[in-house]
């Protein structure tokens with residue numbers, strides 16, 4: 281049923297937006313607009329759940345919570361990946377409260393209804409002869425693996441993900457993410473709206489003033505043609521020739537406003553996103569033969585970005601916890617055969633992005649505080665340095681426009 285007050289609120293908030301300017305305060309602070317983000321976007325679009333290498337064997341699972349929707353993603357006995365609502369079909373109890381684990385069956389802790397990894401209900405007690413367990417399987421959630429990146433979608437009819445798959449697969453397949461393992465994880469909570477977290481990630485305007493560790497390796501340009509970066513441009517030209525010879529795609533893909541994928545070089549002399557620029561692991565990924573490959577940077581709205589290096593992958597997952605609270609989970613992966621202490625050291629490989637995440641957390645939180653000020657007025661983005669935010673906000677406003685055109689609202 282259409283929820284008119286919510287629709288009207290979104291409509292007037294959208295009407296108050298000015299092209300090229302940051303969003304009105306309500307988009308970062310208002311509870312009703314946050315609910316609209318959940319319905320229009322987080323309950324509707326494809327979300328990055330985690331790297332597939334976290335569940336390599338049958339019975340392995342991870343859980344995550346999308347606003348109020350607890351989800352379990354697992355590998356079944358046939359090796360297929362499945363996702364379910366983590367809510368029992370008896371009286372709804374959450375089935376599994378662990379972040380990850382391994383199990384042969386899913387047993388509800390409340391009254392022990394028991395499900396197979398296929399989601400089928402196979403055992404109950406005292407439900408009577410006429411009880412038909414086949415009518416109560418776990419509710420499935422759409423899930424797909426794109427070269428080892430797990431995406432879920434809570435909508436009944438998910439939007440297209442094949443364009444994204446086709447575009448990014450050639451860039452990331454050479455890094456063979458399925459044959460990696462997680463060596464470090466960080467979960468931080470930022471006191472900021474999820475859009476401020478994403479906006480912050482979509483520009484490097486703030487990098488010079490805030491990210492000394494990251495800038496040991498990262499070039500601040502987002503496109504190879506960026507005329508502002510003379511020296512970096514020369515590195516790009518030389519690397520482009522080398523990558524062409526290796527058959528590694530690097531040109532920016534056309535993801536519209538929905539996604540982005542490009543391979544960019546690191547700064548001269550840097551091999552990896554480490555403080556000394558040295559490789560994070562001795563074992564190169566996949567069948568790669570060169571250590572100096574910069575990184576494939578992939579982003580997909582609304583909740584994830586990734587770096588694929590020659591010897592490490594880093595994955596970032598953003599989940600909204602409230603209008604002013606957002607969880608950011610980062611996972612660092614190396615070759616599945618790499619030996620910690622011999623091929624890699626966790627402190628060495630994770631330091632740069634642990635520090636960078638902490639710096640970005642403070643930036644997003646200060647931004648959040650400022651948007652609550654009665655003196656806050658949307659300000660202009662730099663078209664040169666912040667064009668990826670403009671793309672993101674075009675995407676975002678389009679999602680809300682589509683939603684108020686046809687809100688499948690369950691809001692009270």
Ligand code: 3BY
Nearest residue numbers: 481482483484487498585
């Ligand atoms: O490296 C990243 O993930 C992004 C891209 C631009 C700025 N930011 C640090």
Ligand code: FES
Nearest residue numbers: 368370371388391
């Ligand atoms: Fe799960 Fe009762 S709620 S068995």
Ligand code: FE
Nearest residue numbers: 480481491640
């Ligand atoms: Fe940053």
